[in-house]
Amino acid sequence: xPQVEITIGGRVFxxxxxxxxxxxxxxxxxxxxxxxxxxxxxxxxxxxxxxLLMSGLMLADRTAGIAERLREVELELESLQAQIAEAQSRxxxxxxxxxxxxxxxxxxxxxxxxxxxxxxxLDNTQKADPS
Numbered sequence: 565x566p567q568v569e570i571t572i573g574g575r576v577f578x579x580x581x582x583x584x585x586x587x588x589x590x591x592x593x594x595x596x597x598x599x600x601x602x603x604x605x606x607x608x609x610x611x612x613x614x615x616l617l618m619s620g621l622m623l624a625d626r627t628a629g630i631a632e633r634l635r636e637v638e639l640e641l642e643s644l645q646a647q648i649a650e651a652q653s654r655x656x657x658x659x660x661x662x663x664x665x666x667x668x669x670x671x672x673x674x675x676x677x678x679x680x681x682x683x684x685x686l687d688n689t690q691k692a693d694p695s
Contacts, residue, residue: 573600573615599623 565580570593581589599619603610610618 570597572597573604573612573619575612595623596620 566583566586567578567580568586568589569576569578570590571577572593577593579589579593596616596619599622600615603615603618603622
């Protein structure tokens with residue numbers, strides 16, 4: 565079982581851990597040391613047990629806040645997943661696009677052809693009688 569030397573609040577501790585867990589212990593002790601340094605800067609020198617207790621409580625408070633936020637995000641995710649599932653279970657919305665009947669387009673084409681014929685007729689009349 566490896567022994568790891570850690571520093572918290574300027575004090576050195578030797579702690580045993582499982583093989584392969586040294587990194588996790590160092591990471592956790594660095595977090596605790598950060599809180600202890602913060603306390604030490606604010607309050608000054610204090611007994612070791614009080615420093616560790618207060619640092620641990622500050623970390624626990626931060627962890628509780630993160631856990632609460634995680635629960636809120638998980639609930640929001642569940643709600644969004646339920647909305648997606650509901651939307652996917654509904655039949656697709658049918659959208660109808662109006663179509664102009666062929667008779668109407670044919671009538672417009674005939675009117676356009678007559679208008680062009682009249683325009684050509686007027687144009688030819690004006691060319692023949694320039695007065």
